[in-house]
Amino acid sequence: MVEWSDEQIQAFRQTLLNWYDAHGRHLPWREDHDPYHVWVSEIMLQQTQVNTVIPYYERFMTRFPTVGDLAKASEADLMKAWEGLGYYSRARNLQKAAGQIVNDHGGKWPRTVEGLRELAGIGPYTAGAIASIAFNLPVPAVDGNAFRVFSRLLEIDLDIAKPQTRQVFEKVISRIISPDRPGDFNQAIMDLGASYMSAKHPDSAHSPVKAFNQAYLDGVEMQFPVKSKKPRPVKVAYYGLVIQHADSFLMVKRPGNGLLANFWTFPLIAEDDVLARSDTPDMVTDEERLTLLEQLFQDEFGLQLHVVPIGGKPVKHTFTHRQWLISLLSAQLDSNVDLSFFPGKWLTTNDLAKIALPKVQVKLFKRLSKG
DNA sequence: CAAACGTGGCC
DNA sequence: TGGCCAAGTTT
Numbered sequence: 099m100v101e102w103s104d105e106q107i108q109a110f111r112q113t114l115l116n117w118y119d120a121h122g123r124h125l126p127w128r129e130d131h132d133p134y135h136v137w138v139s140e141i142m143l144q145q146t147q148v149n150t151v152i153p154y155y156e157r158f159m160t161r162f163p164t165v166g167d168l169a170k171a172s173e174a175d176l177m178k179a180w181e182g183l184g185y186y187s188r189a190r191n192l193q194k195a196a197g198q199i200v201n202d203h204g205g206k207w208p209r210t211v212e213g214l215r216e217l218a219g220i221g222p223y224t225a226g227a228i229a230s231i232a233f234n235l236p237v238p239a240v241d242g243n244a245f246r247v248f249s250r251l252l253e254i255d256l257d258i259a260k261p262q263t264r265q266v267f268e269k270v271i272s273r274i275i276s277p278d279r280p281g282d283f284n285q286a287i288m289d290l291g292a293s294y295m296s297a298k299h300p301d302s303a304h305s306p307v308k309a310f311n312q313a314y315l316d317g318v319e320m321q322f323p324v325k326s327k328k329p330r331p332v333k334v335a336y337y338g339l340v341i342q343h344a345d346s347f348l349m350v351k352r353p354g355n356g357l358l359a360n361f362w363t364f365p366l367i368a369e370d371d372v373l374a375r376s377d378t379p380d381m382v383t384d385e386e387r388l389t390l391l392e393q394l395f396q397d398e399f400g401l402q403l404h405v406v407p408i409g410g411k412p413v414k415h416t417f418t419h420r421q422w423l424i425s426l427l428s429a430q431l432d433s434n435v436d437l438s439f440f441p442g443k444w445l446t447t448n449d450l451a452k453i454a455l456p457k458v459q460v461k462l463f464k465r466l467s468k469g
Numbered sequence: 470c471a472a473a474c475g476t477g478g479c480c
Numbered sequence: 481t482g483g484c485c486a487a488g489t490t491t
Contacts, residue, residue, distance in 0.1 A: 184475025
C-alpha cells in the first residue's frame with residue numbers, strides 16, 4: 099500500500115476539487131444540500147445506477163416533498179413509488195426513519211454520524227454521505243466507488259468484500275479527505291469512480307488524478323480492487339398458477355419477511371413440494387406432476403383444481419441469490435369457492451393496476467398477454 | 470461474519 | 481447466455 103506525504107495529500111485534494119468544480123455531474127439531488135434530498139437519493143442509489151434513480155427520485159419528491167409527507171404516507175403509496183427499484187426494505191426503512199425523525203427528533207435531523215446511524219436503513223456509508231454532504235462534517239463515505247478509487251490510487255490489495263476492510267479504507271480516507279469541503283470531496287470521488295476510474299472501462303490516461311494513480315502507473319490497474327466472488331444464484335423451479343374468473347385473478351400475498359415481502363403474485367408452488375408428494379420423485383411423468391399439484395391444492399387449501407399447462411419455456415427471473423424458473427399453468431375456479439384456507443384473494447385487473455407488483459409478476463402477466 | 474435482499478445494463 | 485457490476489444495510 100502506498101503512503102502519501104502531507105504535500106501529496108494537499109495536491110490531490112486541490113486537483114480533485116478543481117476537476118469536480120469544472121466537471122462534476124449536475125444531478126437533481128445536487129441542487130441543494132437539504133438532508134432530506136441527500137438522504138432519499140443516497141438510499142435509492144444503493145446498489146442502483148444513477149440513470150435508473152433519476153426518474154424515481156423526481157417522482158418521489160413530487161409525491162413526498164418533505165420528511166413529514168413521507169412519514170404519513172400509506173404503505174401502498176410508498177411501494178407504488180418504489181415499484182421496480184428493488185431491495186424494497188430500503189423503502190420500508192426509509193419510512194420508518196422518517197417516523198423516527200418526526201416523532202423521536204421533533205422533525206430535526208441528528209447532526210452526527212452516530213445519530214444518523216440510529217435511523218433505520220442508514221449504515222456506515224449513508225451516514226457518512228449525509229454527514230459530509232448535508233452537514234459538512236469531515237467524514238468519509240465509503241461506497242463501491244471509494245473502494246475502487248482508493249484501492250487503485252494507493253494499491254490497497256485488501257478484499258473489499260470482507261466487512262473488516264471498510265475500517266482500513268475509512269481510516270485512510272479520513273486523512274486524505276478535504277477538511278474544508280468534505281461533501282464535495284466525497285462526491286468527487288464518486289464521479290471519478292463513475293468515469294475515469296470506472297470498474298470495467300477506466301480511462302486513467304486522461305484522468306485528472308492519473309499522476310496519483312499508482313496502480314495505473316504500475317500498469318496493474320485492472321488488478322484492483324481485490325474482491326472475492328459471490329456464489330451463483332441457486333435455481334428454483336416453480337409452478338405458477340393462473341387462476342381466473344371474469345376479470346379477476348386469484349393472487350397470494352407473500353409473507354411479511356423474506357424475498358418480495360408483502361407483494362402479491364400468482365400462487366407459486368415449488369416443484370420440490372410437488373415431487374415430495376410422490377414415492378418415486380425421480381420418475382414422475384409430466385402428467386403425474388399435474389395430478390400431484392392438484393392433490394396438493396386440495397389438501398392444503400381445500401380447492402378442487404383442474405390445471406392445464408400454458409405453452410412455452412418457463413419464465414426465468416434472476417435475483418441476487420436465486421433464479422426462479424416458473425412454469426405457468428392455467429385453471430378455472432368459481433368466484434364463490436371457499437377461500438378460507440387459501441392465503442390470498444381475487445384481485446380485479448383494476449385492483450392490479452393500482453398496487454405495486456414485483457418485476458417477476460409483471461413478467462408473468464406479459465407472458466400471458468403474448469400467449 | 471456470511472447470507473439475504475431486486476433490478477437493469479453490459480458484453 | 482451467464483456473470484458481473486451499480487452511491488449498501490440488516491441479521
